[in-house]
Amino acid sequence: MQKGEMFLGWSTKEDIRKRGGSGGLVTSVLAAALDKKLVDSVVVLKKINDFEAVPVITSDVNEVLNSAGSLHSVPSNFAKLIANKNLKVALPAKGCDVRGIIEQGKRNTIKLDNTFIIGLNCGGSMHPTVTREMLEVMYKIRPEDVHGEEIEKGKLIFETKDGKEHAITIDELEEKGYGRRESCRYCTIKIPNNADLACGNWGVTGELAGKATFVEVNSEKGAELLQNAVDAGYVQIQKPDEKGIAARARIKGAMEGLSRKWKEKVFIPMDNRLEYFRKELENCIDCGACKTVCPTCSCGDVSKCTEFHYRGDAYKMSMYHLVRFLHLADSCIGCGQCTDVCPVDIPLTRLYRRFANPVQEELKYEPGMDLRRPPYFEVKLND
């Protein structure tokens, strides 16, 4: 097994295969890594209810096995969870998790050599609060009655405890202001080739549809992970057919195209930008939550953005945000975390991307996609 190879795989344990997002492969690879001591700990989601969960670090194989399944209303980013802990860890990761982890790696808070990243294809996730409201307004069901959720053929389906399924197309949801978080809509990392493995259901066709996970090996560490799970009897794999590979590539392309359209829609050129930024930031209460949650920032409590920001002196603009706009111009991965946590609902990611988009495009720098040093920290740029 080596870098670049693709497989279809599934858990050898029938109930996990059933509960899994596609073939239960991710859960089984994680469990095998822990079982065979490839790692000391694993990050998984621990459910609060049937559509909400929190990430936990565990060394308990059973807890890992319990976590099978995809949760689309859990947008938390795992990078900071494992930072500064010096773990030998395996974890599932959406594209933005992977990017956060790599950016932390560049800043010495995560040892990438000791981190096994199982990437999940990701078409986007939803904010839990928005989901709750959406359940009531759009689906007309009580959040407490939800028993499971699933995405199929462009529809978001909720199953209620009475066994009924409720489906609405994502397009319709988004038109009404629900559905995926804004940053997910324009995110172009649909298949995380920056992770050690990239797993998803795209490309699983025919008989196996819904019963297997499509996995691409992106690195030697990825090969090691998957081989370990095969050797340990946790998963079974086979080669995908050409049709599946082509379908996966096609969907990826189409999704990326849609993302680019969204990007144009969200970031329409503006006059009078200063007024816009001033207005948006007017309500900022300097709580610092956006910095704390930011998966590319590795500063502690004290940092330049906070230390030289005096509320009384920030007459027309927040010094805190100015410094962050600059410091993140090359490193913002557009994960949406800051918008998610802002207690006064400032659309921070949208603001930050306004600064990041032109810099990253001009410098041809994609943070979190490889180990390239952030340009701001270069000694010299070759122009």
Place this chain on the structure above:
Amino acid sequence: MSAEAWEPKIVAFCCNWCSYGGADSAGMGRFQQPPSTRIIRVMCSGRIDPLHVFNAFLEGADAVLVTGCHIGDCHYVNGNDKTKIKYKFLESVVRELGIEKERLQLNWISASEGEKFASFIRDVTEQIKKLGPSPLKPEGVS
């Protein structure tokens, strides 16, 4: 105050070895300049933190100048290469923020280029006079 009489306030960051010397040379050559500029000396242009530039704008600067030695002449080998990068970021943030590009300028000036320093200050002041006070300037500040 008439637009004619309005004197902008410009903060110029200079490195000790070149551009500060350039300002000294401008003085020695009696190259007359509008009294718009306040120079802040740092050892190397590489020490000019974007933080300082933002602070100047927030306090009321109508323009901020980042200056240093010519590339290759930095007293500390390559400090100004790093300045160039920091400046690129600053420039981009200031542009996206919607502040006129004339309000932030970079120039490499050697200790002997007094005339260049003076004409730089004249030019910038002229441009800023046309633009008027910075939109970030707090009310009541001069």
Place this chain on the structure above:
Amino acid sequence: MSDTKGTDVPVESKDNQDKGNQDEKRVGVFVCECGVNIGGVVDTHAVADYIATLPGVKATSVNKFTCSDSGQADIQQKIKEHNLNRVVVAACSPKTHEPTFRACIEQMGLNQYFLEFVNIRDHCSWIHMWEKDKATEKSKDLVRMGVERSKLLEPLEASEVPVTDTALVVGGGVAGMQASLDLADMGFKVYLVEKEPSIGGRMARFDKVFPTNDCSICILGPKMVEVVRNKNIMIMSYSEVKEVDGYVGNFNVKIEHKPRYLDTSKCTGCAKCSEVCPVEVPYDFNEGFGTRKAIYVPFPQAVPLRAVLDKENCINCKACARACESKAIDYDMQTTYTDLNAGIIIGAVGFKTYDPEPGHDFGYGLYDNVITAMEFERLLNAAGPTGGHVIRPSDCREPIRVGFVNCVGSRDKNTNIYCSGVCCMYTIKNAQLLKEKRPETDHTIMYIDIRTPFRSYEESYNRARNLGVKFLRGRPVEVKENPENKNIMVRVEDTLANEIRNLEFDLLVLSTGVVPHDGIHKLQQLLKLSKAADGFLMEAHPKLRPVDTTIDGVYLAGVASGPKDIPYAVSQGSACAGRATILLKNRKAITEGITAVVDPDVCAGCGVCVPMCPFQAIKMDEEAGKANVVKALCKGCGTCVTACPTGALEQSHFKNDQVLAQVKNVFRFQEAAV
């Protein structure tokens, strides 16, 4: 947000400095009129009166000349009277007068960094001569900025580091030898490390040297002997520097000694061993002409005069061991290492010549009778492979018609754009030498320009012309071999006569340029030096500090820092010795008082700062995950401070708060404006 920022550098304070570090800031402001230079434009009294209203300002003065004795006495008097702990001088440029006032306040027991210097002359009165009111207002701003900054100033000490009075010289060519001799003669211990079995460098291979064409080894030989005889010099030949740690005054160096497979304390250099050795290999010292044995003495004048066994080609027949009367041979010898400590390091690793082989420049490597100048030098040399007979490789005949092509691998955008500086002259030399030996020979030098800048160089060129050496301005466009007689056919445009010429030579000599070699790269890595665009090592300043480097205590001599001839290389050797003596004799180096400082409580260990520093002053403490500034290496530029995202790094005397105090005080609320 947190305002628990740690404060750095509470520098060890002397008693009297505590006075300056007390909480209450008592500022004295001294406004200078500089005769009419300032006073003629700025209303200095209005400035002083305004400044006196600022909090913390306890005394103000206006002086005709603050720098005069009476002006300084006034400062000292006011310090005493008002118990001042900060002094602001508003006058001319700190670049000229800061030291004066620093000394002035230091005499009063204040730390010299408690002075703030404000420039209201060069930056104000002189440039606003016709706008007196505005100049006065601007002066108020400038002084206010200074006063507010002064309140935040912290005491600093320029630190001293002790200097071990031994020197390490890397490279035993003529430049390194000169540096070693000068230092040794001044009484310092010198380790001279040479990677070859003998010192001498390139010069040991030449027959004669331009411009006066004196016998090279006759002038170099005695110098080499002087080096070996000098008790203060320890030659480490056949050795290389493996590791360098530390900084000015205290470099810890690891030297690797390659095994010679014989005991140098027993070997007498009699060369009996090589007489009996059955193995013959091409000899690189002779540029591959002729052969040497597997055990050999490098050349008759070698220093140290010891044999060396080349294990790669040795067939282990042990004939040499039997022949050696002093029983010096030891086949089991191992690589050994020496750790030494040096206060300063001089790099004099020299160069190599441009290699025309890979590109087959002018047929080199394709045609037997195209050779390089270095090969020609060996053929000319009486001690060379042919006993001084220049022959052509194809048939060992002595050539009659000899062509020389200048600027091979120099002044050419396909190879190196720089001028190698010595090729014109050595080509003139070589043509002369052969012409003098064999007047029947005919010489044509094909050149782009002839460059003869120094004493006796132009004369040497004239001598060549008078001898009948032909100079043709033009670069060969085609070089071919006559397959029958192996003569070299050259097609060249004579750009002075404006005609294409087809010439036939028995031998074509390429004047190959001077290029950086692996030794330069190694030294650069070991000492963290910079390379210039030409690939040679870079000096601290091309004009004013030509033998210093950006690393304190490291100097460069000879071609290692760019093409030069022997007199220039020797001068640099002496220059390095002179520069180094300043440190070696004082036994201490003063390091910058203004440095970067890390607050470990804030440092996130991101490592961003480490590559920012051109002086390698920042080290990561891997264990603690914190950055650490080596003060002796830091030059205080502050670029790392700008990069640090957490603000853990601060530059003393230019701390963020100190700079921001100035920024904030550029401005005034209009109500407050006068």
